Amino acid sequence: MDHFSTWSARDNDGACKCCTVGALEDVKHFVVDCPKYAAVRKELIGSLTKLFSTGDAKGTEFLSVLQGKNKNNLLKLILAHEIDHSKVICKKFDKLVHCFLYEIYEIRNSFIFSSKKLSPLNTCVKSGVNDRKVSAKN
Numbered sequence: 430m431d432h433f434s435t436w437s438a439r440d441n442d443g444a445c446k447c448c449t450v451g452a453l454e455d456v457k458h459f460v461v462d463c464p465k466y467a468a469v470r471k472e473l474i475g476s477l478t479k480l481f482s483t484g485d486a487k488g489t490e491f492l493s494v495l496q497g498k499n500k501n502n503l504l505k506l507i508l509a510h511e512i513d514h515s516k517v518i519c520k521k522f523d524k525l526v527h528c529f530l531y532e533i534y535e536i537r538n539s540f541i542f543s544s545k546k547l548s549p550l551n552t553c554v555k556s557g558v559n560d561r562k563v564s565a566k567n
């Protein structure tokens with residue numbers, strides 16, 4: 430996942446513009462850490478918890494990741510989701526994760542770019558854009 434680590438950092442200071450944590454806005458921060466998306470993330474985890482409450486070994490393994498404190502494992506579960514489960518569960522899982530990623534991406538861009546419709550290729554924060562919203566580093 431290293432190629433994701435400079436998602437926003439390549440043309441600005443890299444600090445997340447959506448929260449005041451002061452963290453680098455890498456994929457880990459975006460997907461599992463940023464408090465800006467906590468409510469949506471909580472919804473995803475709730476839905477995945479229901480999905481994986483199958484009583485079998487795999488389901489139990491995924492539940493322990495969802496309920497655990499290890500954010501790296503959670504990130505792996507969400508993004509590198511080779512979840513090796515039944516087709517129905519895989520399909521539902523993919524749909525939930527895609528909706529979650531879409532939603533947090535929309536929240537991020539409506540906050541940083543004032544709801545302008547942008548291609549994902551043009552949503553790296555340029556230096557100087559919205560400096561007044563940046564409290565992390567200043």
Ligand SMILES: [Zn+2]
Nearest residue numbers: 445447448463
């Ligand atoms: Zn953040």
